Amino acid sequence: MPGSDELDDASADHELFEAELVAQDQDAARVTVADIDDGRAHSLVNDLVDDDVVTPIPDERVLVHEPSDEAFDLILQLAVFHRGWTAARDTDEGGK
Numbered sequence: 262m263p264g265s266d267e268l269d270d271a272s273a274d275h276e277l278f279e280a281e282l283v284a285q286d287q288d289a290a291r292v293t294v295a296d297i298d299d300g301r302a303h304s305l306v307n308d309l310v311d312d313d314v315v316t317p318i319p320d321e322r323v324l325v326h327e328p329s330d331e332a333f334d335l336i337l338q339l340a341v342f343h344r345g346w347t348a349a350r351d352t353d354e355g356g357k
Contacts, residue, residue: 302340309343 297305306324309315316325323332324339329346333339 297337297340297344299337302337305340305343306336309339314343315339 306315314327316327318325323334325332326339326343
């Protein structure tokens with residue numbers, strides 16, 4: 262039967278399957294930060310202030326993220342930054 266080897270060759274299927282698994286792993290490793298609304302951001306930042314991770318500087322109207330020494334004037338920006346910063350640190354520690 263001519264051409265039956267072409268039908269039996271599954272190497273391309275294996276490569277596609279492997280690429281899909283890698284993409285799924287990458288998706289699982291990514292941190293979702295877009296789901297932070299104002300209420301969650303305020304709650305997170307309040308917890309960070311209580312834990313001395315964030316220091317408010319009222320005179321300058323900024324919040325300083327102590328571990329990174331970054332300053333933010335918006336609570337939502339700080340919350341998104343902290344989630345990404347934490348995820349990056351978790352990834353770095355997991356890779357060691």
